[in-house]
Amino acid sequence: MSVFPATAAAKSAGRRAPGSAARPSSRGQRAAYGFIAPLGIGFAIFYFWPMIQTFYFSFTEFGPFGGHTWTGTDNYARVLRDVTVWQALGNTLIYCGIGLLALPLAIVIAALLNRRGLRGVSVYRALYFVPFVTLPVAVGLVWNWLYNGDFGLLNEILGWFGVDRHYWVSDPSTAVFAIGAVMVWSTTGYYLIIFMAGIKSIPQDYYEAAEIDGAGPLRRFFTITLPLLSPTLFFASVICMIQSLQTFDLIYIMMGEKNPAVGDTQSIVGLFYKWAFMENAQGAAAALAFLLMLLIAGLTYLQFRLQRKWVHYG
């Protein structure tokens, strides 16, 4: 909020005395551009330019060995007509919904870890963070062993309580949730770190004052921690939604191609991979990727609109 008056002041100052005030500011700007150049150039070459190319190629038929012909909006028509796209979209939204469960989980754990007098906080923090920095391939393989229908640990433990063995990742009715659970397991640590930092920045006086007034731990959590954490929560929910809409690697590793539940678990990015790299339909894949980008942009915009209703900036 404080940025805008300052800029306005600088502008009006510039109008009043063009010679004196504008020069140092533009020199400062040039320096700023210099500092962001290394990142900016990399971003332009490796992200922005491919994005423009993808947009262009989405209107072409792209040969498997290079060369492309303009086909107009054919690819978009194909994407919208294809039932597997809608199924993948549905799956992706389910993953997104499950993925967002990591946030409440992370907040609760963060609040518990921030209790005064708790020993070994850094150990817990590291333990929770390890899954996030583990390669998705390794995570997928290990979880597949845990879920394994014949020899898996999960079935073994459930067996003690008389639960029948179940093929978790190859039964269409449980596969999405089995994968979703692993997604939550592997991302919770990341949000935990963010929330712990957010909670640390809440002034301790509020809690002391609340305690003197007789507020219990639950009351303190809901009336102090949660509202003051809302900007952090907003940031985390935007990141979390974007991440889970792009989910691919875990599903790819955990499902394999011969799984009868493949259609019930395929995400948009998974479908993109199949089209672009297996079926030589790069043009249609580019269109699909572009539509996914629009979807992400739209949902993110919606989140920014909605935040006015629930995010408190202290």
Place this chain on the structure above:
Amino acid sequence: MRRRTLLCSGLAAASAPVLAACSDEGGGTDGGGRTTLSYGMWDPAQVPGMQQIIAAFEKEHPDISVRIELTPWASYWTTLKTSMRGGTAPDVFWMNAVNFQLYAAHDVLEPLSEHIARDRTPVDRHPEQLVRLYAYDGTQYGLPKDFDTIGLWYNKALFDKAGVKYPDTSWTWDDLRDAAAELTNPRERVHGFCSEMQRQIVLYPAIHAAGGHVLRDGKSGFGDERTIEGLRFLTDMIDRGWSPPQSAMVENIGRVRFWSEKAAMVHDLSAMAGQMYAVPALKDHAGVTVLPKGRERTTVIHGLANVISAKSDKKAAAWKFVHFMAGRRAAEIQAKSGVTISSYAGTQDAWLKSMPEFDLKHFIAMEKYGVPYPSSKNTAVWENLQYPLLGAAFSGKGGIEGAARTLGEQMDRALKEERDS
């Protein structure tokens, strides 16, 4: 390797000593006029055998050296396509039936017919169906190096325990069903057979044994009555509990079940003999024979070929190498290494003797009536339709007939799109 070459050529302009350091690494020709070919392949198990063949080739052609570029299977085809676009593809590389027509149709492979006629390459010594797999529009683009057939592997210990006679060359589908029923032991979680949803080793052989077909004259065979009969033979064994359902075989494939002696019979490739041999228990009591006869006695035959990139700037040397690879000497060396069956007739003895405990001769006998692996220009598109559509029926949920018909319709649509493009 490529990246290093690029780096070297960039640095070479700046400093002469660097050039000297790079010369033995880089591609192309060095000071002595020696041509270095790159040879793209994916199977690490075949590297030692290939290196022996390369050594023999280099002895015959002192002016050419060959460097193996190994890319793991999972990324072989995407890497190859990208490197073709970027102009860094290997000069000679392995090709399979699934991808061949796509490459040939896009003119990225060097036509070999004229070279073959000129140098009298012994093409007729290789199985005819296999040679034909690598011809497109009447032009030969690849020469086979090996072949694979599918046999019926069985566990003698489990057969003895159930008191069932071992499978032999007289077996029919009825014998297979009866044995599967007897061998299945739910208490020990042993299944008689594995009706696995695996196109090359289970689905296609069953379809052809029933007298059906996968692809004929550009049309899908999945709607065909006999094709459906072949598929039903498989799903029926799942429904009766003689085979695990596909949902269970995703997590532990038939091959692994056979290794861990939880499956009494499986279909598997000749190329897997070496791995079976490496499992101590199976070396002693695994046997192999021809696939049982349905309406017809058949198997699926597939083999890899060596092809030359149309973008290679060393085609003369590349041809010499491919020609050598299709000859008797290379085949004999390959057979001795014991990984695959060399496709050159009469050189397979060394392979047979490499694993005397297994009756490997059946794999070679099946070559005569083997059906070539079906493929078209964009094979992957219609292959990708199969597992999602057949999955439910192979998981014991029934409905194989409807699923196969739907698959046939969707496959025909994909084939039509392929023709139109």
